[in-house]
Amino acid sequence: GENVGLHLPTLSVQEGDNSIINCAYSNSASDYFIWYKQESGKGPQFIIDIRSNMDKRQGQRVTVLLNKTVKHLSLQIAATQPGDSAVYFCAEIGMDSSYKLIFGSGTRLLVRP
Amino acid sequence: GAVVSQHPSRVICKSGTSVKIECRSLDFQATTMFWYRQFPKQSLMLMATSNEGSKATYEQGVEKDKFLINHASLTLSTLTVTSAHPEDSSFYICSATGQGNQPQHFGDGTRLSIL
Numbered sequence: 001g002e003n004v005g006l007h008l009p010t011l012s013v014q015e016g017d018n019s020i021i022n023c024a025y026s027n028s029a030s031d032y033f034i035w036y037k038q039e040s041g042k043g044p045q046f047i048i049d050i051r052s053n054m055d056k057r058q059g060q061r062v063t064v065l066l067n068k069t070v071k072h073l074s075l076q077i078a079a080t081q082p083g084d085s086a087v088y089f090c091a092e093i094g095m096d097s098s099y100k101l102i103f104g105s106g107t108r109l110l111v112r113p
Numbered sequence: 114g115a116v117v118s119q120h121p122s123r124v125i126c127k128s129g130t131s132v133k134i135e136c137r138s139l140d141f142q143a144t145t146m147f148w149y150r151q152f153p154k155q156s157l158m159l160m161a162t163s164n165e166g167s168k169a170t171y172e173q174g175v176e177k178d179k180f181l182i183n184h185a186s187l188t189l190s191t192l193t194v195t196s197a198h199p200e201d202s203s204f205y206i207c208s209a210t211g212q213g214n215q216p217q218h219f220g221d222g223t224r225l226s227i228l
Contacts (some may be wrong), residue, residue, distance in 0.1 A: 043219035
């Protein structure tokens with residue numbers, strides 16, 4: 001299927017360092033991308049989004065970069081905090097006008113104190 | 114921000130029981146709601162898309178008679194897992210979106226455990 005997630009890659013960072021989480025998306029025609037944060041036992045929480053006419057967007061402590069040439073999306077978290085520990089998913093909107101999200105496989109971020 | 118409430122948060126029941134999960138948008142009108150299933154350490158898998166007042170659209174491989182979806186109002190969608198069996202045990206998550214291409218807002222999920 002479209003979602004393949006047999007395991008979760010893990011990124012371990014020291015508190016205070018910057019984190020970079022990467023994602024390769026599947027459809028070169030997708031024009032809207034979202035990063036979600038999922039804490040244990042909870043639903044995904046919207047972090048930041050970006051449309052395909054942009055290559056960078058900044059929020060509070062987070063930045064999303066979009067490279068359409070190689071279909072790559074990244075999430076940068078500045079000054080990572082223990083509360084940032086979670087699983088992060090990128091998602092793209094399908095192009096069939098149904099607004100269905102296609103989720104990436106996810107990355108677990110562990111913040112070391 | 115937009116809030117989506119999902120209830121119950123956890124269900125434990127015997128095999129053969131039917132279980133209903135509710136998804137409510139609390140502060141906006143949800144023209145479309147989505148139901149996902151998530152296994153441990155895996156990503157979310159879309160089960161079905163639900164539009165208010167019309168039949169749900171199911172993803173390939175999802176049994177519509179097994180997973181009944183009702184979206185009777187702009188603030189409520191329900192998923193009923195009929196005659197649940199242990200293999201139906203999973204984390205079920207709903208999301209809701211308003212008009213147009215707006216971000217989906219997710220509920221906190223329902224942990225379903227079938228004994």
